[in-house]
Amino acid sequence: MPVMHSPPGACTMIDGRRYLYFAGTGYLGLQGHPELIRAACEATERYGIGSANSRTAFGNTPPVLEVERRAAEFFAVDDAFYFMSGYVGNNILVLALEDRFEAVFVDEFSHYCVFEAARLTNRPLFRFRHCDPDDLRTSLKANLKPTQRPLMMTDGVFAARGQIAPAAEYQTVLGDCPGALMCIDDAHAMGVLGANGRGTFEYLGLFDSPDMFVCGTMSKALGGFGGIIPGSRRFIERLKSTSPYYGGASAPPVPAAAATARALELARDNPDMRTRLWQNVDLLKSGLRELGFPADDTPVPIVCLTVGDAENMQRIQRELMQRGIVIAYMATYSGLGPEGALRLAVFSTHTEQMIRQLLDELTRVIQ
Numbered sequence: 001m002p003v004m005h006s007p008p009g010a011c012t013m014i015d016g017r018r019y020l021y022f023a024g025t026g027y028l029g030l031q032g033h034p035e036l037i038r039a040a041c042e043a044t045e046r047y048g049i050g051s052a053n054s055r056t057a058f059g060n061t062p063p064v065l066e067v068e069r070r071a072a073e074f075f076a077v078d079d080a081f082y083f084m085s086g087y088v089g090n091n092i093l094v095l096a097l098e099d100r101f102e103a104v105f106v107d108e109f110s111h112y113c114v115f116e117a118a119r120l121t122n123r124p125l126f127r128f129r130h131c132d133p134d135d136l137r138t139s140l141k142a143n144l145k146p147t148q149r150p151l152m153m154t155d156g157v158f159a160a161r162g163q164i165a166p167a168a169e170y171q172t173v174l175g176d177c178p179g180a181l182m183c184i185d186d187a188h189a190m191g192v193l194g195a196n197g198r199g200t201f202e203y204l205g206l207f208d209s210p211d212m213f214v215c216g217t218m219s220k221a222l223g224g225f226g227g228i229i230p231g232s233r234r235f236i237e238r239l240k241s242t243s244p245y246y247g248g249a250s251a252p253p254v255p256a257a258a259a260t261a262r263a264l265e266l267a268r269d270n271p272d273m274r275t276r277l278w279q280n281v282d283l284l285k286s287g288l289r290e291l292g293f294p295a296d297d298t299p300v301p302i303v304c305l306t307v308g309d310a311e312n313m314q315r316i317q318r319e320l321m322q323r324g325i326v327i328a329y330m331a332t333y334s335g336l337g338p339e340g341a342l343r344l345a346v347f348s349t350h351t352e353q354m355i356r357q358l359l360d361e362l363t364r365v366i367q
């Protein structure tokens with residue numbers, strides 16, 4: 001199993017060798033940022049690693065509260081709940097909303113954690129075709145009883161293939177069902193999509209609605225660690241007073257929280273990080289199109305390529321690595337076919353020359 005010996009970034013040390021790195025989810029290249037590291041070290045010296053107490057008792061630390069304050073500011077909402085992992089964000093949402101829906105409708109390619117939360121509800125669960133509002137409508141008509149209210153769940157941006165959920169169309173479809181709710185896991189869109197990096201809702205021009213909820217992570221583009229749910233004051237108060245993830249679990253550790261708070265500040269103050277990311281996405285995707293690959297033209301920094309069978313894609317991944325470039329071959333992941341796929345991720349910190357090098361080497365190894 002390969003081991004990473006440096007922060008993930010445009011260049012990353014793996015097993016003692018430095019690679020051009022186009023994998024993972026550090027889209028803004030913040031994980032190794034000196035200011036995040038300094039913030040983590042300073043806070044650790046003051047407060048230790050963690051509070052060893054529940055947040056309902058004495059377990060709040062200044063860095064954890066700072067993340068919630070800065071996240072509220074970043075997402076332009078009243079408040080936020082910061083917890084140990086984005087993976088449990090959907091669990092937290094569905095538990096808080098459980099008296100507001102009777103059936104759950106989930107995009108078939110949603111992340112594992114979305115399905116885990118949907119099963120946790122103990123309500124009838126229906127999968128609809130990937131990114132297909134018409135199929136959602138058909139499924140609602142076929143499966144929802146007249147008095148029932150649906151909860152619709154999906155990723156905002158899909159981790160492997162990089163599609164953006166058609167949330168505006170879903171909103172229209174759900175508009176026909178009184179009391180319908182929408183939950184979006186925006187782990188791959190936070191910090192990336194929208195003029196202010198607020199994610200899928202901002203990118204699609206969807207405004208605050210009391211029926212739309214979002215969760216996500218600080219561990220990917222935003223370079224820190226831990227899960228986040230931004231929302232209205234009332235909703236966040238409800239989460240904190242009822243969620244077992246508030247009362248029964250430790251808050252994210254101090255170094256992670258301090259780094260995350262600083263990352264939110266940097267992402268707010270440096271919109272050029274996002275502009276550079278989108279330019280790099282454009283450069284990579286237009287280069288791939290010139291090579292004959294069907295890359296979309298969204299600003300999502302994820303590209304999924306299927307080139308022959310699994311064996312061929314493993315060979316491409318291996319040969320690129322021999323040439324000093326890391327991309328991922330994903331054998332299995334939600335939404336991928338039986339042969340798996342190659343996944344490329346681009347960061348704001350990649351230079352034009354690095355992206356051109358990736359395209360050149362890809363041309364050489366793809367047959």
Ligand SMILES: Cc1ncc(COP(=O)(O)O)c(C=O)c1O
Binds near residue numbers: 159218
């Ligand atoms: C859609 C989605 N949600 C949640 C997570 C988990 O987030 P975290 O790493 O903060 O636990 C991931 C991570 O891969 C993800 O892709």
